[in-house]
Amino acid sequence: MGKNQNNPCTNAEILEVLHTIHICAKHRHFTISMNHNRMENVAFLHEYGLKSECLIQILSSLTVEDFCYKCKNAKKGFEQEDLYVFVPKVQLMHEGRKECVEIYIKCNFIQVKRRMHLIVISFHKKRKQVQYAFQKKGDAYETTI
Secondary structure, eight states, X not given: OOTTOOBOOOHHHHXXXXXXXXXXXXXXXXEEOOSGGXXXXXXXXXXXXXXXXXXXXXXXXXXXXXXXEEEEOOSTTOTTOEEEEEOOEEEEXXXXXXXEEEEEEEXXXXXXXXXXXXXXXXXXXXXXXXXXXXXXXXXXXXXXX
16 A cells, blocks of 8 residues: 555445545535646546546445545645545447446545535546455455446
8 A cells, every 4th residue: 555545444434435425425515636637537537438427326336345545635635535446347339339437536524514525536447456455355346337
């Protein structure tokens, strides 16, 4: 594991995180970061033609088995925030063909008025090897979108 990735999580904690992610997705209370520091997200969404309905489906389909690790936010002023990393394997259409894509999703939550809002910091193809926290060795599955 890399720097800052050693914050162990229980299955119950991740189930709670997933519950919040699923509620935020269902009610469209989420934002995909697309600022100048997140051009990889923009390029990925454009390359695969991902619209809001598809993003909702991907976020709503996240499972405990997709979870990799939790870390603290390294950005100055946000060090108290926990970031959660998931890497689901998703079937997406690309240039007229289905393609299995491992999507690196890093997210956290902020309170907006009386509800939670999901901030998706990273949403792009996985670039490096990851370890799944709750997936048994050899388990392979995909979500078809």
